[in-house]
Amino acid sequence: MKLSDLQDIDFKNVGGLPLPVKAVLLLAILLAVIAAGGWFVWKPMLDELQKAQIEEWGPDKNSGLRGEYESKLAQAANLDNYKAQLKEAELKSNILLQQLPDKSQMEGLLTDINQAGIGRGLEFELFKPGTEKPSALYAEMPISIRVLGNYHDLGAFAADVAKMSRIVTLSELSIVNVNVNIKDSKGAIQGKLAMDAVAKTYRALDKGEMAPPKKKGAPPKRGGK
Template structure:
């Protein structure tokens, strides 16, 4: 009996037989130096991919630099304008929401303002006012140097009558005089006052000078009385 020995063939994968090559940058660079410009199809695959990526990147950069970047600037400007318009809209919308209340307030203010205007005298009656100022000064023990009635100043709704007062006295006397002016039955406002000590001394209580600008008011409905010239008040003796 004859025995035969069978041989078994084991197939080895090609991947296991061929060692994997590592990336060689020098070889990759040399592949660019040996390119055939007349035969693009013969270029290595790595070169083709690299060139394609470069072309796509250049086109993308060009598209960004030219139209897209300008559009981005326009979008940013539009967004800033949108914020401004939204703020303006909110302000106008708030005013529109409260328009009825604003109209009611304006009507009430006009009524109150007209009532105040009606309280103003139809003429200044300067002589009576100067006499009241003079009597108030006598009661406060100050000595007048001058009471000057200055020209009227016409405002939009009324007419101002400025009166300049110069007097001598002490601090508490000036305070009593100002309080007396406020108590007169006329609307009188006081502006731009100055208090000076012309002769400082430690031996006695100093006599001070007061310069005070006052204003009274009248309605514009009628003509004023004849203006009164600047009249110096008579001197009063001090205590």
């Protein structure tokens, strides 16, 4: 079929047109319908589909509603594990808190530290409790100490403190020679040393000392004064 044949088509008498001409006309009509449908019907539908896909998957295919759902689903699957870990942490916390003396027992603990040094033949030049530093559940009390003795007795004293039933730690340690000879427990002559340290003790807070939980602010009033 030639282009000149199309120019000679009588559109008022389509039924009488040759079959090849009818086929070309039908194809042209279908293409026009498809193009019109694509622009006016399918394009808006595709835009909506793309919008829905972004909402479901997110622009990076992992941050939309599906990604959020899968993340929460994974969290739900691990919920029992999280609960077990929390229970274990609470148990450890309670065990540690039970090792802390209360306020009424602190004086006895300080006496125990002092007696541990005296029991090793050490001489206290300084034993000065500092200011307590409270936290959420316990208070820390630093004690500045300076003790004199030989090397082995100082080491034994530090070991005795570490083995106490209550939590006591030694920090900021420094040992210097004071140029004095002394006899150890076996009668041997040894140089006298001075050990400076900060012994940190901890006590459980009384209920009255714990900070009350923060209250949520009241919602603002609407209208009126």
